[in-house]
Amino acid sequence: MxxxxxxxxxxxxxxxxxxxxxxxxxxxxxxxxxxxxxxxxxxxxxxxxxxxxxxxxxxxxxxxxxxxxxxxxxxxxxxxxxxxxxxxxxxxxxxxxxxxxxxxxxxxxxxxxxxxxxxxxxxxxxxxxxxxxxxGVISERSVEAVIVDTTVMEKAIAHPTDARLCEKARRRLVALAQEAGLSLRQSYARLAPRLSGQVGRYAHARQFKRMRKALRRLKGYTGRVLRDIQRQLGRVADAGLRERIEAEIALSGRLLRQKPKDKGKLYALHEPEVDCISKGKARVRYEFGTKVSVATTHREGFVVGMRSMPGNPYDGHTLREALEQVEILTETRPRRAFVDRGYRGHGVQTTEAFISGQRRGMTPALRRDLRRRSAIEPVIGHMKTDGRLARCALKGTLGDALHAVLCGCGHNIRMILAHLRALVAEILAALIAAIGAIIALPRPKCGIRAAAA
Structure with a gap:
């Protein structure tokens, strides 16, 4: 209601x-x-x-x-x-x-x-x-020039390793079999967790031959449990439970079949849509989550567009959608967009896009504006440190889309609150200065001495 x-x-x-x-x-x-x-x-x-x-x-x-x-x-x-x-x-x-x-x-x-x-x-x-x-944080013309960039919004998942994923798949399959009342030949409840820990120790000691051997055995354990459940799947009377088991079997089978160089790999069983994204960072080579497009005003750094881009698309292919969202939310079409070199080949014709390092057709004013393109980087950093952009705990691609836009709302709220605090401080400072000026004025003479004078 x-x-x-x-x-x-x-x-x-x-x-x-x-x-x-x-x-x-x-x-x-x-x-x-x-x-x-x-x-x-x-x-x-x-x-x-x-x-x-x-x-x-x-x-x-x-x-x-x-x-x-x-x-x-x-x-x-x-x-x-x-x-x-x-x-x-x-x-x-x-x-x-x-x-x-x-x-x-x-x-x-x-x-x-x-x-x-x-x-x-x-x-x-x-x-x-x-x-x-x-x-008064932004004006009506602020939206005519925007800065667009992408970042990675990491998902709330553990760092994916083959051993951890195989062991988790086995545990989920065993739990579903127990819920359905299926009797397994062997659940490997004692051997598999011990072997999963051993794989990590072999990798730490750089004994990769032993590590690969233990990992093959661990995958064998998961595959045996999977095939055992498949053989008994017809005995499950509950249609809803059968669908859950079939979905889990498909997910575990996809995990066991994937190779190191495959595309669209599975990195989390509870979040199959997670992408592995490389942004070229020295401290973090790979990030696991979804790509987010951020659009801010050129002068103020106010967020006027934010959207998740599942599937790890090329940055240049996301510019059109980002500018369309800015036009929808602000009812103003941006005239100029400043982007980095990752947006080469964007193909946008309705808005004039300037790429970092561009020299053709540049005036001194445009060069100055293009140098300010990097101002979006601290905006993204504040959304990750002061806001909640660093980690998304909402489920699925819908959760990514909702969380990204809400993080943009939080950044704008913080900017408005800071602006209002500054206005109050300026008013108080002006009042204090005015009162001080009144106190400092010379006092008029009065009484008998004033009459005698």
Whole structure:
């Protein structure tokens, strides 16, 4: 059932309002006034087609929690726990009086993300762009010049090794067989974990011949369990359980068949879509996750587009989609885009793209603007250190898409809050200077001495 609109609450004799408890000059209070919360109540209500059941949580509460979560790098559980303790968080999410209990279960945020999808989180990013314009962080013309780059958003998986993956596949198959009531000839519950650890020790000691021999034996254990379950698959009466076992058999078979030089390898059993991406970093040669395209304004570094690109595509092939998203979210087509050399051969005609190292047709002003292309690198670094871009714990390609856009929302929120803090500091400094100037004025003479003078 769709959420019900909240009626204005009357004054309470025993409870003061939040506006009487907090400092109304706080940046979160000012930011709450800049965001169009009614938009979420109108648009997100369309995701609830059923008219029965309990009314859903307030859209403003969910949108506010998602903003706060990615602005302050909090998990679902942490942002709900901090909401109970912080009156500014509660005012930002639309509460009138201070609340002493959890507003919702943390798992509700997962359900809301699945329900609103990628379109819903892009609306969240659009509202941060509008709030940035109203706050003065960016102007209407800021979007005409953008910087586009890609980075890797790593997935929350263990470092993939053949031994670990084979042992995990065997354990998952044995667990499904026990759930289905199948009796295996041998589960290798004692031999396989010991052999998996031995493979790592052989690799550390650089005894690669022994390592490869132990790894072949470990794959043999997994293959025997797999074939034993295949032979008994017809005895499973539950259709849903049979489908799960067949999917797991297909995944484990793909793992056992893959070779070191194959493309589209399997790096995680619970996340088969994970890609192995090499960005040429000295400290991290390979990263396991998905590629994310980031578009920021040229001068301010404000995020105006963010999208995950599954399948590890060539950077030049992602530029068209990134510019289309910027045009959709900002309702303005960028006139100039500044990119690095990885975007050569992009084929974009609607926007003038300038590539690092380009010399033909460059003016002194364009050279100066192109040198600023590297300003997007610290923006990405802040989204990974101050935000949650460094690691995605949401499941599947949909989780990657949602997490990437929400990380862009968090970065914009942090920039707006910093801008509002600076404005308050400037106003206070101006007031202090004015008061000091008044105090320093010479006092007029008065009384008998003034009359005598």
């Amino acid at each position: 769709k959420p019900k609109s909240r009626a204005p609450e009357q004054d309470d004799l025993l409870r003061p309002r939040l506006t009487d408890m907090i400092d109304m000059r706080h940046e979160l209070v000012k930011l709450a006034a800049l965001i169009d919360w009614e938009f979420f109540e109108d648009e997100w209500a369309g995701f609830f087609t059923s008219h029965t059941g309990r009314p859903a949580t307030s859209p403003r509460l969910v949108a506010g929690l998602l903003y706060l979560q990615h602005a302050y790098r909090l998990s679902d559980e942490a942002v709900v726990a901090r909401w109970v303790e912080n009156p500014y968080y509660q005012h930002f999410c639309g509460e009138t009086f201070f609340q002493h209990c959890f507003p919702l279960d943390p798992s509700s945020l997962t359900r809301w993300r699945k329900r609103i999808g990628e379109e819903g989180v892009e609306w969240l990013l659009t509202k941060t762009i509008e709030a940035g314009r109203e706050a």
